[in-house]
Amino acid sequence: MFHSQVVVSMIPLLNKSEEAENWVYIGEGNINLVVAYRGDDPTYKGKVLRVIKNCKNKKLSTQDSILFKKQFSENVIQLLLGEEYVVPMFPVHTSTEFLQTLAVNVESHRPAFRTDKQIVVNSPTSFFLDDLTQIWPNSPAMTFELKPKWGFKPDSSFIDMSNTIKKRTTCRFCMHSYLRRVPKNNFCPLDLYSMDPVRVQKAVNVLLKENPLKKTLSVSINGKKASLTSEMDQQLFSTFIEYNDDHNTLMRDILERVLLHDPILKILKSLQMNLDEIDIEGIYSFFQRNSDYFKLVTDDINTWIDVVNRYQQRLEMKNSPINELDEQKQRIYEYILSMTFKDCSLMINVTPTVKENNTSKSITLSNGLSFQYDIKVIDTDLKSIDKIPFWFELDQSIVRHAIDTEFDKECY
Ligand SMILES: [Zn+2]
Structure with missing residues (x-):
């Protein structure tokens, strides 16, 4: 069983706006935008950060619904597909300051057809995952x-x-x-x-x-x-x-x-x-x-x-x-x-x-x-x-x- 309390206490923190400079845009889908780490902190080396975008008709993501994504991946997707095919998700606290700067930094790299949805800058938690190109x-x-x-x-x-x-x-x-x-x-x-x-x-x-x-x-x-x-x-x-x-x-x-x-x-x-x-x-x-x-x-x-x-x-x-x-x-x-x-x-x-x-x-x-x-x-x-x-x-x-x-x- 998944114990959210334990995980929450171990979550690293991306807090300062300067830290956003280390992450570069690599792509996005309908729901998430992905940036790759280019700095020197060993915690994030070889990792990408997945941040959520706002969705019309959808209630704002809360801490619970974000952690649900992790539970869903681990308890449902992994079980059905097999562990080897699933990328582990690690939660990371993201401050509004960090996400705001990140949103500004990536904007010019985004394809025009995706820009109708923006990064949710007050999302308390995002995920980092292994960079699959590395x-x-x-x-x-x-x-x-x-x-x-x-x-x-x-x-x-x-x-x-x-x-x-x-x-x-x-x-x-x-x-x-x-x-x-x-x-x-x-x-x-x-x-x-x-x-x-x-x-x-x-x-x-x-x-x-x-x-x-x-x-x-x-x-x-x-x-x-x-x-x-x-x-x-x-x-x-x-x-x-x-x-x-x-x-x-x-x-x-x-x-x-x-x-x-x-x-x-x-x-x-x-x-x-x-x-x-x-x-x-x-x-x-x-x-x-x-x-x-x-x-x-x-x-x-x-x-x-x-x-x-x-x-x-x-x-x-x-x-x-x-x-x-x-x-x-x-x-x-x-x-x-x-x-x-x-x-x-x-x-x-x-x-x-x-x-x-x-x-x-x-x-x-x-x-x-x-x-x-x-x-x-x-x-x-x-x-x-x-x-x-x-x-x-x-x-x-x-x-x-x-x-x-x-x-x-x-x-x-
Ligand atoms: Zn066909």
Whole structure:
């Protein structure tokens, strides 16, 4: 069990505005902004700091809700994914003075489309985590950030008959890209998840060569973003490895081999599928009919520990009667977890090794080059239960549009 009192007493403090000068912007998502440490304090060396941003329609984060994130990561995500894939989170007290200066310092480095949300400057606690681009200090590293999205097609009896064929033919990602008018391309996440060398290579090839989906894959070398569309910068690449042949082919081979070698995509796919056995069409009907009865609580870690226990028992027993209200409530919670696993990203770090070493996390390519790798799953925050009606509406727009316009892509 997690004892917040003990942890709170050991938390370091980022207090003075001068300390903000040691942290440099490296990126941000919807909820968090991340800065990396460039100073000399051994407490923070090799670490990044994750600070929260303000969200419309969301109550201000309190100390409790921030610590909940840590509990959720340790007691739910880690249990489902496996400890090796989860980045430990260490709370740190952050003063308003520190956060205000940090907010000013990073502003000019932020992409314009993210600046509608600002750092919450009165958040009493933030987190520091290992800097995933510095896993092997003093060794060159290539980092792939991959957002694999949905790895399966639903096969639930709760899906309306008019949608069944479409949902079984085209995957959700391809239908959604089509609705969003993403330029036509040959990428399908089901290829990525297939564990079939030919299909994985095809998917990786499209992502690296055409890079139609910037949100799906980005690559950096020693922490510097590499451009995939223009010719890869020779100088940047040579800081990773001396290599005279085509860089793109080498990157493709590395990524393909790692994805085939490591079980992470298999783990993610089965979590997504098993936690979403009912499909949003069934989940929404449970939610609509019984939302008063359910009194769904999501900010208590014990609720989620129970949900995970029950989920694991269900997998062993197979059939549990879905018509019971209690089981429907369980399935709603499971669906929310599945949405986290459909939206997370993989940070895949790779470093050259002289020969294949004993660790299971290493690969050797057909050209004889060996690499060691490490994979972490990031962006695993709990999704809001209030989004269920939105997810249902979105699902229906996606499928309706594909049916109405006779979108005929087949995903396998
Ligand atoms: Zn597809």
